[in-house]
Amino acid sequence: MSLAEITLSDRNERGNGLIEATLTCIAEEGISNATVRKIANYAGVSNGLIRFYFKTKDGIIQAAYQRFLERIFNAAYEAMEEREGEPVERLRTFLGANLSPPIVTPEMVLLWANFLPLTYQDARMTEIREQWYNMTTRSLRELIREALAAEQRVVSDRELRHLSMAINGMIDGLWIEGALSTDKLVTQELREVGLNTAAKILGLESLSVERS
Amino acid sequence: MSLAEITLSDRNERGNGLIEATLTCIAEEGISNATVRKIANYAGVSNGLIRFYFKTKDGIIQAAYQRFLERIFNAAYEAMEEREGEPVERLRTFLGANLSPPIVTPEMVLLWANFLPLTYQDARMTEIREQWYNMTTRSLRELIREALAAEQRVVSDRELRHLSMAINGMIDGLWIEGALSTDKLVTQELREVGLNTAAKILGLESLSVERS
DNA sequence: CATAAAACTATGCAACTGTATAAAACTATG
DNA sequence: CATAGTTTTATACAGTTGCATAGTTTTATG
Known part of the structure; x- marks a missing residue:
């Protein structure tokens, strides 16, 4: 496994976690209450990190x-x-x-x-x-x-x-x-x-x- | 028709309008974007008036x-x-x-x-x-x-x-x-x-x- | 017409929103 | 170890949110 693949895999793992957190958050609190801060909480990261993996909030919703x-x-x-x-x-x-x-x-x-x-x-x-x-x-x-x-x-x-x-x-x-x-x-x-x-x-x- | 009935009817008419506005707003913009101000706009009244007919936002959503x-x-x-x-x-x-x-x-x-x-x-x-x-x-x-x-x-x-x-x-x-x-x-x-x-x-x- | 109640508007407030950005922590590599 | 790159946090900002409140207009009634 090349290094490029490792970092890509890590990157995907974090991205996966954020997507899963989004789905959990929407299911439990509804789309109206699924804010970037709440999603970040579900994923156990700070709210700023979401923007590092997804350009916009719409982006992470679409991915989810x-x-x-x-x-x-x-x-x-x-x-x-x-x-x-x-x-x-x-x-x-x-x-x-x-x-x-x-x-x-x-x-x-x-x-x-x-x-x-x-x-x-x-x-x-x-x-x-x-x-x-x-x-x-x-x-x-x-x-x-x-x-x-x-x-x-x-x-x-x-x-x-x-x-x-x-x-x-x-x-x-x-x-x-x-x-x-x-x-x-x-x-x-x-x-x-x-x-x-x-x-x-x-x-x-x-x-x-x-x-x- | 007694006066009491007239005022009741007027009250219902305005209440009806607000409920209809809520339904239109939700259908067109989604529940996430259905704010009290937008609903008031759809009904053609100021945002403060909603609270005169419904105690809370939840109340008007339930009625709708x-x-x-x-x-x-x-x-x-x-x-x-x-x-x-x-x-x-x-x-x-x-x-x-x-x-x-x-x-x-x-x-x-x-x-x-x-x-x-x-x-x-x-x-x-x-x-x-x-x-x-x-x-x-x-x-x-x-x-x-x-x-x-x-x-x-x-x-x-x-x-x-x-x-x-x-x-x-x-x-x-x-x-x-x-x-x-x-x-x-x-x-x-x-x-x-x-x-x-x-x-x-x-x-x-x-x-x-x-x-x- | 006077006046009190009802209907309605305008404005303010604290909390929260998505997004931007700078600084910090971490990781890999020479 | 140094340092460049990646990942992550913290904070700030302008706009929006539900709600409260004071003030204004309209309506009904003696």
Whole structure:
């Protein structure tokens, strides 16, 4: 490892810490209370240091948003990729991951809600949201197409788009409902309801979960 | 009309204006930028006047949140109530209203996202959210129960809860997806996708929409 | 019209905001 | 060890924040 890499690594480590501190601060205190001084406190450094790693406050917020969306997407995508060659299993894994921790937690939904309004005020934030939204949508559509094809079903582009919209919407809705609900039944049965409903929407009996 | 009522009405009118100004300000500039001075500007009054109608800034934010949730619920509920005695039609109307303007607009979703984090920091905001969430959930569950009963189908409490969760989640998810999407196809086909999917979930062919 | 209450404005204050900058501490290298 | 570069702190600044308060205008009533 060259020296240049070491300092780069140190630099990234501190930068990472600041980004994580930003996410924690926003989740716990809300974006309105996430000031540079509070973020610095969470990271255990003086407030001036933030400017050494990020040019502006907007900069660190954007970096934190990117990290947040990346983490959600990867959690589902990596779980899915482990299943090779079994289209229905891949879809089931992808949906299941989106309906379980660490994606389904109050912290995640809070972060999502705190960031969302910024994507209407800051062009860079809009770009970041659209980038990851497109990746998720495309992945889901492809998974559905392949799962249906595995059962010898071919659907039109229009129908595929509608199915994808419905499933995507239901996943997002259950994600929010589950994370916000104080009712433990809701969070426990979330995965079951989501998979069974997806099975009904797609007409894929093989996707659904047996009752316990 | 007695004088007491006139002054009360005037007072409410100004209070209304301030609440509306708060909602507009939050939707356009985000909760972080919704200061008492900006809100006063939107309402066309001096900043000091807000304190005459609301004890604290939290107070006017809470009042605005209440108004916001009330408006969403009423838009769907009143549309539904017009259909008497036809359970499936009532359900269809309720779902359709939740998938159309004025509920499905970027402004509404933005307001929702801006308020949500506050319900984790302010106990009163939590109460307000839970109050309206319970009303919506109960209404939807009852509508589903009656629509199924009209087709001679009786479901267990557990099954009804699951169906309600799934439909509610899908509606919320499509609501967000539709309002945030810049793709016009999405917003146009939202209602159709939502109703057809609800039909699939409930197994109620009579709920679905014919293709145009 | 007089006058008291209600509605509204103007201004001030301490605390806090993002940012700039200079000084300090630390680290690697000759 | 010296010294140049990097990382970190401390402090200062102008602008903004929620809130308080005193004063002004408007409105209702005898």
